Amino acid sequence: MEALLPVIVLFVLFFLNVPVAFSLIGSSLFYFVFINNSMPTEMVIQQYVTAVESFPYLAVPFFVMMGSVMNYSGISGAMMDFANVLVGHTKGGLAQVNVLLSAFMGGISGSANADAAMQSKILVPEMVKKGFSLPFSGAITAASSAISPVIPPGTNLILYALIANVTVGDMFLAAYMPGILMTLALMFTVHIIAAKRNYTPQRQKMASIGEILRQFIKSIWALIIPFVIIMGMRMGMFTPTEAGAVAVFFSVIVGFFVYKELKLEHIPVILMDTVKGTGGVMAIIASAKVFGYYLTLERIPQMITEFLMNMTDSPIILLLVINALLLFIGMFLEGGAALVILAPLLVPAVVSFGIDPIHFGMIFIVNIMIGGLTPPFGSMMFTVCTIVGLKLEDFLKEVWPFIIALIAVLLLITYSEGVALFTYNLFN
Secondary structure (H helix, E strand, O other), X not given: OHHHHHHHHXXXXXXXXXXXXXXXXXXXXXXXXXXXXXXXXHHHHXXXXXXXXXXXXXXXXXXXXXXXXXHHHXXXXXXXXXXXXXXXXXXXXXXXXXXXXXXXXXXXXXXXXXXXXXXXXXXXXXXXXXXXXXXXXXXXXXXXXXXXXXXXXXXXXXXXXXXXXXXXXXXXXXXHHHHHHHXXXXXXXXXXHHHHHOOOOOOXXXXXXXXXXXXXXXXXXXXXXXHXXXXXXXXXXXXXXXXXXXXXHHHHHHHHHHOOOOOOOHHHHHXXXXXXXXXXXXXXXXXXXXXXXXXXXXXXXXXXXXXXXXXXXXXXXXXXXXXXXXXXXXXOOOHHHHHHHHHHHHHHHHHHOOOOHHHHHHHHHHHHHHHOOOOOOXXXXXXHHHHHOOOHHHHHHHHHXXXXXXXXXXXXXXXXXHHHOHHHHHOO
């Protein structure tokens, strides 16, 4: 029981709203100072420092920077225009554009909160003007933002690949199918709600083939960024870190010379956004490494594996239990934090049951994204409600159909490996 005290301390700190990195390092220090004080303090500090001395982690600041460049380069506007010509004529109009834009932007920003914040500022006011209720507009904006980190190059995909010892390129390839399924599920839900409430389309009629092609040509520079990243890695032209650098360079060129919305005065803001975003992620990674050191010393991953194997010998039951656990944890823990804390514990257990770690990565990441929509600490929920001035209770009344749709996708990819890994198997 004494060995589990740091875990209890960790969750107490979470409930006291202590930042994730400080909660992790605080609970780790509790262990090394009060429980296992035979370990020199220098060893703990060494673990913290060496955690981020990894070349693949350099991909994180590059992809964070690419998301920031996207906000100032006109890429998001090009994506929105393209989404509008594709689905603006359907029932729900702008709500459908909202969902499709998140799918497109997933390949550019890969951040749920960035996507939620951007669409809250750009699309929600426009949706309200067009007759959508504010709670519905906020709910679909938060729900659709769950797609962004699932579609490459989301940083969660990179982190999981490093934790589970699988290649980043394989994670990127596999992630497209779950992302597409989430997009279709949300669009179908929007269609049903829009038909019931008679929400009008954004466009009077379906765009012609010529109009779609013209808009595609205007947006092609933004659309090919994910393609360049994935194909470059698959063909061995560059590593994930180099892919991030190439993507930033390409985005800057597009912003300056194609869309001409990126200005020199934006550079300091982009650099500051990158430093803040990277600092937050890397502080969590370093703190999680120290926490993981404690877990390893106390053999807690092995204990969890043994417990799960004694509880059931069925992979079906195991995945059901893990899904329930992750959905519950997601109510209290931000997705990235849940990933760096829980993935090292759960991956060995599922691998021992013969479950593909890439398949489990898809399950894990979709699951923690759903958690961002649920109270009490859902990050996308709070981002949207804060920006648009929406009451939490009004948000919750509208978001539940979208949560159900996403859980349906989660169950599908959980119990159908062929569906979950369709795009991965297609290229292997």
